[in-house]
Amino acid sequence: DADVTQTPRNRITKTGKRIMLECSQTKGHDRMYWYRQDPGLGLRLIYYSFDVKDINKGEISDGYSVSRQAQAKFSLSLESAIPNQTALYFCATSDLGQWGETQYFGPGTRLLVL
Amino acid sequence: KQEVTQIPAALSVPEGENLVLNCSFTDSAIYNLQWFRQDPGKGLTSLLLIQSSQREQTSGRLNASLDKSSGRSTLYIAASQPGDSATYLCAVPFMGNEKLTFGTGTRLTIIP
Numbered sequence: 001d002a003d004v005t006q007t008p009r010n011r012i013t014k015t016g017k018r019i020m021l022e023c024s025q026t027k028g029h030d031r032m033y034w035y036r037q038d039p040g041l042g043l044r045l046i047y048y049s050f051d052v053k054d055i056n057k058g059e060i061s062d063g064y065s066v067s068r069q070a071q072a073k074f075s076l077s078l079e080s081a082i083p084n085q086t087a088l089y090f091c092a093t094s095d096l097g098q099w100g101e102t103q104y105f106g107p108g109t110r111l112l113v114l
Numbered sequence: 115k116q117e118v119t120q121i122p123a124a125l126s127v128p129e130g131e132n133l134v135l136n137c138s139f140t141d142s143a144i145y146n147l148q149w150f151r152q153d154p155g156k157g158l159t160s161l162l163l164i165q166s167s168q169r170e171q172t173s174g175r176l177n178a179s180l181d182k183s184s185g186r187s188t189l190y191i192a193a194s195q196p197g198d199s200a201t202y203l204c205a206v207p208f209m210g211n212e213k214l215t216f217g218t219g220t221r222l223t224i225i226p
Binding site for chain 2 (some may be wrong): 004033039041042043044045048058060076101102103104105106107108110
């Protein structure tokens with residue numbers, strides 16, 4: 001079984017709709033992240049959480065919100081989707097090991113906003 | 115603001131050749147640097163993490179080097195195989211070493 005799972009894997013929605021992307025992990029990590037990936041722009045951080053009571057904005061948080069329901073669950077919401085939020089979204093967890101922080105990524109959610 | 119650049123954006127080489135992928139960053143005050151692999155339609159897999167105090171890190175046919183003073187890292191792949199075809203991304207921490215800035219990646223194709 002995958003350590004970091006994302007649902008749904010693909011989603012098509014219309015402008016103005018509210019949608020939620022979910023992430024679950026079985027790695028027991030406290031730190032979780034949401035990124036979006038766009039062609040030519042790389043991965044950009046949307047929100048991150050270092051524990052259940054900690055939520056922080058990343059580079060591009062406008063238009064997004066998150067909820068850390070438990071250590072294992074971190075959800076990303078688009079309150080009113082717009083076409084430029086069409087992207088590939090990744091959830092990640094991290095473990096601060098001996099040599100620094102290693103991040104583990106989910107398989108991604110491909111979102112299309114029409 | 116940290117900026118991470120990977121050139122070229124795409125690279126094709128015949129199977130069996132050795133190759134080098136490049137990563138450059140603007141702020142040399144980094145804690146570590148990571149190389150990731152991304153297969154089409156899938157997430158990222160961490161390949162190597164180099165501490166700032168290290169100059170090299172090796173895993174199998176992969177060797178990553180880090181030169182903080184020049185703001186550069188290279189990923190060397192020996193004896194390339196078709197299964198190495200993927201997009202390779204480098205990433206460095208920013209804002210107190212807690213979050214990563216990613217390069218835009220190099221899409222590698224190994225020609226059988």
